[in-house]
Amino acid sequence: MAVIQVERKPLTFAERTYIPQIIGGLKTTLKHFFAPTVTLQYPEERPEIPKGYRGVPTLVKDPHGREKCVSCQLCEFVCPPKAIRITPGEIPAESSSVHVEKGPQAFDIDMLRCIYCGLCQEVCPEEAIFLQNQFSMSGYTRAEMVNNKARLYELGGTLPDQHFKWDKKKAAEEHGNAH
Amino acid sequence: MFDFYFHLHLIVRLVLQSLAVILVLFPIAAACSMAERKISAWIQGRPGPNRTIAPIGGLLTPLGLVGRIPFLGPFLQQMGIFQLAADGGKFTFKEDPVPGHVNKFYFVLAPIISMIPALTTVVVVPVGAYFAVVDGVKVLKPIVLANVDIGLLAVFAVSSLGVYSVILAGWASNSKYAFLGGVRASAQLISYELSMTLSVLPVFLWINKPGGQGTLSLFDAVQFQSGVFHGFSLASLHGLWGVCYMPVSAFIFLVALFAETNRAPFDMPESESELVAGFHTEYGAFKWSLFFLAEYCHMIIGSAVCILLFFGGWNLLPWVPLATLIDWLSHFISFAGHPLFMGLVGIAIFLGKVFFFIFFFMWVRWTLPRFRYDQVMDLGWKKLLPLSIANLLFYTLGIALLQK
Ligand code: SF4
Ligand code: SF4
Numbered sequence: 118m119a120v121i122q123v124e125r126k127p128l129t130f131a132e133r134t135y136i137p138q139i140i141g142g143l144k145t146t147l148k149h150f151f152a153p154t155v156t157l158q159y160p161e162e163r164p165e166i167p168k169g170y171r172g173v174p175t176l177v178k179d180p181h182g183r184e185k186c187v188s189c190q191l192c193e194f195v196c197p198p199k200a201i202r203i204t205p206g207e208i209p210a211e212s213s214s215v216h217v218e219k220g221p222q223a224f225d226i227d228m229l230r231c232i233y234c235g236l237c238q239e240v241c242p243e244e245a246i247f248l249q250n251q252f253s254m255s256g257y258t259r260a261e262m263v264n265n266k267a268r269l270y271e272l273g274g275t276l277p278d279q280h281f282k283w284d285k286k287k288a289a290e291e292h293g294n295a296h
Numbered sequence: 297m298f299d300f301y302f303h304l305h306l307i308v309r310l311v312l313q314s315l316a317v318i319l320v321l322f323p324i325a326a327a328c329s330m331a332e333r334k335i336s337a338w339i340q341g342r343p344g345p346n347r348t349i350a351p352i353g354g355l356l357t358p359l360g361l362v363g364r365i366p367f368l369g370p371f372l373q374q375m376g377i378f379q380l381a382a383d384g385g386k387f388t389f390k391e392d393p394v395p396g397h398v399n400k401f402y403f404v405l406a407p408i409i410s411m412i413p414a415l416t417t418v419v420v421v422p423v424g425a426y427f428a429v430v431d432g433v434k435v436l437k438p439i440v441l442a443n444v445d446i447g448l449l450a451v452f453a454v455s456s457l458g459v460y461s462v463i464l465a466g467w468a469s470n471s472k473y474a475f476l477g478g479v480r481a482s483a484q485l486i487s488y489e490l491s492m493t494l495s496v497l498p499v500f501l502w503i504n505k506p507g508g509q510g511t512l513s514l515f516d517a518v519q520f521q522s523g524v525f526h527g528f529s530l531a532s533l534h535g536l537w538g539v540c541y542m543p544v545s546a547f548i549f550l551v552a553l554f555a556e557t558n559r560a561p562f563d564m565p566e567s568e569s570e571l572v573a574g575f576h577t578e579y580g581a582f583k584w585s586l587f588f589l590a591e592y593c594h595m596i597i598g599s600a601v602c603i604l605l606f607f608g609g610w611n612l613l614p615w616v617p618l619a620t621l622i623d624w625l626s627h628f629i630s631f632a633g634h635p636l637f638m639g640l641v642g643i644a645i646f647l648g649k650v651f652f653f654i655f656f657f658m659w660v661r662w663t664l665p666r667f668r669y670d671q672v673m674d675l676g677w678k679k680l681l682p683l684s685i686a687n688l689l690f691y692t693l694g695i696a697l698l699q700k
Contacts, residue, residue: 142663146339150659155341 171235171248174226175273183214185245188221192237200230217283224266228254313441317418325592330380335658345376387585395578402468407586410461413454414593420450421600422515424610424642438515439639447514451601459485462575469578477574481565487676492552494684495545498691499605518609522617535615538606544687546606557594560661599653610642618642
C-alpha cells in the first residue's frame, strides 16, 4: 500500500492568533442571524407529507363505496406486535356485494401496539389496508388509542382501484363462467 | 416641580436617584435574557419563544389586553415579551427549596452578594452629559449618580468582589460541580483582572498630563475623546475614539471583559457540558434568577465601561461629539439646547452602544465554542498578560516621547 505523506503546513501567525477564524465565524453566524427561520409553526402549519409516507394504518373503500376488506385475517396473522384484532362476519343477503361473502364485523387496530411496519398493507390480498398520511395519534386513555372499524374507514376514505376484482367476478358469474 | 425635588433632603434625593437607576437597569437586564434567547434562536434558524400571551381576566388582564391590540400585540408576542413576564412570575413564585446538605447561611447569602457589585458599580458609571450653566459659564456635566475622581478604580474594585458570590455559592452548595465551578471562577477572574487593569493604564497615562490634576474619572475619559477635527494634527487625536489609537488595549480589555463576566467562550464556571451548571447547580427559582440578573448587570456595566474608555461614550461618531450634534440639531429643533433634551440624546446614544455590545456578547457566545480550562489559563497568563505589558510599555514610551 502506498503511503501518502500529507504535508502539514505550520499555522501562519494570523491563524495562530485565532482572530481571522473568529471573524469568519462571526460572519457565518451573522448570516444565519438574518436568514429566515426554518422552523415549522406546527399546529398551524402542517408538514408536507411525502408520497408513500407510512403513517397510521387505515382501511379503505373502493370507488363504488364497497368495503374492500374480506376479513381474511392475513393482516392479523402477519402483524408482528399483534396490534390487529378482527372479528369476521358474513355479508348480509340484501347487500349488493353479497357474492363477496365475508367482511369484517369488527376491526380494531391498537395504535399503542402498532409499530408502523407496513406488513399489513404488504400482505393484504384485497388492497384494503393502507398506511396513509396521518402521522399524529394521541389520546387521553388507552381505549381512545384503539381505532375501531368506523374510525379506520373514516381515516382511510376511498382510494382508486385498478382491478374491480369483485365486480368482474360478479359479471363473470352472471355470464355463467364463474370459475 | 424641580424645585420641590431639590428641596428634598440629600439622602432622600440620592435614594430616589438610585431607585431610578435600578428601575432602568433591572428591566434592561431582564430584557437581555429574552434577547439572549431570541438571538440564539435566530442564529440557529429558529424563531425563539413566540407563543406566550397573557390571559384576559385576573391580575394579568392589562398585559392580556396589550396582547390583543392588532399588529402591536402579535408583534410583542412574536418578540417574546409576554414570555418575559411569565418567566419573571415563574421565578418569583416557584418553590425555592434549599437542599439539605448545604451551608444554609452562605447558600442564601451568595445570590444576594452577587447583586451587590452589579448594582454598586453603576453608581460611578456616567451615562450621558448635559450643559449646565455654572456661574454664567456653560460647562458639560455628566449624568451620573456619583461623579468621583476614582471612577474606574471604583468599578474595578467593586466588580471584582463579584467573584466572592461565585466562590461562596460554589463552596456553600457542598457539591463537587458547584465547587469546581467556584474554583474555576476565582482562578479565571484573577488571571484576567491583571491584563484588564494593565490594558486600561495607557488610556489614563494619556489623559493625565504630567503636572495636571490626576484623574481616573470615566467622565474625563469620554471628554478626552470628544474633540473635533482640526486637520491632520495631534490635536485631532482627541476626537478619535480610544479604540482607534489603542486598538490593542481595547482588544485586551474586551477579551478580559468576556472572561470577567463569565460569558462564552470563557464560561468556565458554568460550563454545562462538564459541570452541570457550575456554581449555581444547586440553586433554583428566585435565587438562581438573581445570579442570572447579576450576570447580565455585569455585562451591561462591563460594556458601559468599555464604551466609555474605548468607544467614545455618548459621542455619536469620531469627531462628532455630543455637543456638536446638539449644535447641529438646534438648527432644526427649537428645544434641542435644553439640558433635558441633550441628556436624553446622550443617554440614547450611550444605551444604543451598550445594546450593540450586549448583542456582540451574545453573537460571540453563539459563535465560539468554549475554551478548555488549560487554554483559558494559557491565554490569560502566557498571551494576554505579556501582550498587555508590552502594550503598556509601548504607550508609556510613546506618550513620554510625544509629551516631552
Ligand atoms: S385488511 Fe386485507 S389482509 Fe386484513 S383481513 Fe381485510 S382483506 Fe384480509
Ligand atoms: S403496520 Fe405493522 S404493526 Fe401496524 S397494524 Fe400493520 S402489521 Fe401491525
